Amino acid sequence: MQNIGICGAGLIGASWAIGFANAGYKSLVYDNNPDSFKNFESLFDKLIKDLLIINPELDAEKIKLNIKLNCSIEEICKDTVLIQESIIEDLEEKKKIFITLDKLASKNTILASSSSYLLISNISENVVHKQRCINAHPALPPHVVPFVEVCGSLETSSEIIQSALSLYKNANYASIIINKETEGFVLNRLQGALLNEAVRLHEGGYASMDDIDIALKHALGIRWAFMGPFEIMDLNAPEGIKDSFSRYKKGIQNLAKEQNSVPEYSDEYLSSLENEQRKRLAYSDRSDRIEKRNKMIALIRKLKLELGEDIQNG
Ligand SMILES: NC(=O)c1ccc[n+]([C@@H]2O[C@H](COP(=O)([O-])OP(=O)(O)OC[C@H]3O[C@@H](n4cnc5c(N)ncnc54)[C@H](O)[C@@H]3O)[C@@H](O)[C@H]2O)c1
Secondary structure, three states: EEEEEEOOOHHHHHHHHHHHHOOEEEEEEEEEHHHHHHHHHHHHHHHHHHHHHHHHOOOOOHHOOOOOOOOHHHHHOOOOOEEEOOOOOOHHHHHHHHHHHHHHHHHHHEEOOOOOOOOHHHHHOOOOOOOEEEEEOOOOOOOOOOOEEEEEOOOOOHHHHHHHHHHHOOOOOOEEEEEOOOOOOOOHHHHHHHHHHHHHHHOOOOHHHHHHHHHHHHHHHHHOOOOOHHHHHOOOOOOOOOHHHHHHHHHHHHHHHHOOOOOOOOOHHHHHHHHHHHHHHHHHHHHHHHHHHHHHHHHHHHHHHHHOHHHHHH
């Protein structure tokens, strides 16, 4: 059994630990705040329930045994094939922890950051062995969302990228490779474009929050669970993708001209957003809604597996 070091046991670290343990790795978990292990333990059964939806035969006890909490930083660095850093999103903190991990980790260990926006070239700036450092950005929550995007800096070796891709694949994650560093990688660039547009439409008075959410969850989202934008365009016109873009490019280009303003996200606007949100979604329901989100994701994954739309197939 191979060991994975999990550095930071918050939302993402805990979920990674369960994802790797479910795939047969031993997750060794370190955090500098002991309270995070209490949270982890209280969350464990709920997160396992999500996995049981995907695979009812799953052995929860075995997964639990594959996770070691309360490890020291030295322990997560010893004989681990990968360290998945998932501490808070703070460049200085990440730079410091990468220097320590690089000093302590065995020489073949891959050092991966879960960071959403910080680039590995900056995080690993003062690391000696930069060639083994990558961004490996998951989607929340990685125990049920089988995705990671891998990106190296100019200093990262191609062997490390290839080893990371095969390791994540072996752990049942659909991994994509980002060929050149770019802030937000692919996932948050796509998500950011959508969020900015949702805010432009809402702030401009074109549609309510409710209706914008409905357009996503009852239309685009249903397709997006199994088809990406390029595949969708291929089916939008009889001759395929070129035909689709030729027919619709003028409309799409016109939109792009209007979609290039940067929303201000002023305090005043964010407060009005919060007020409108609380009228339709109670804050007190939040943990129920998180449970529902994870359960729905697991059900969609189960359906995709049953339909042969497994990550290994595309
Ligand atoms: N939350 C998301 O939707 C999401 C999605 C993808 C990636 N990420 C990325 O994952 C990382 C973690 O995010 P999160 O949402 O789990 O945050 P979080 O606040 O839930 O967890 C961070 C954990 O790191 C620990 N920590 C902080 N500093 C530390 C240090 N110096 N050494 C050891 N442990 C330390 C904290 O005690 C905490 O348990 C961030 O880089 C974030 O950008 C987050």
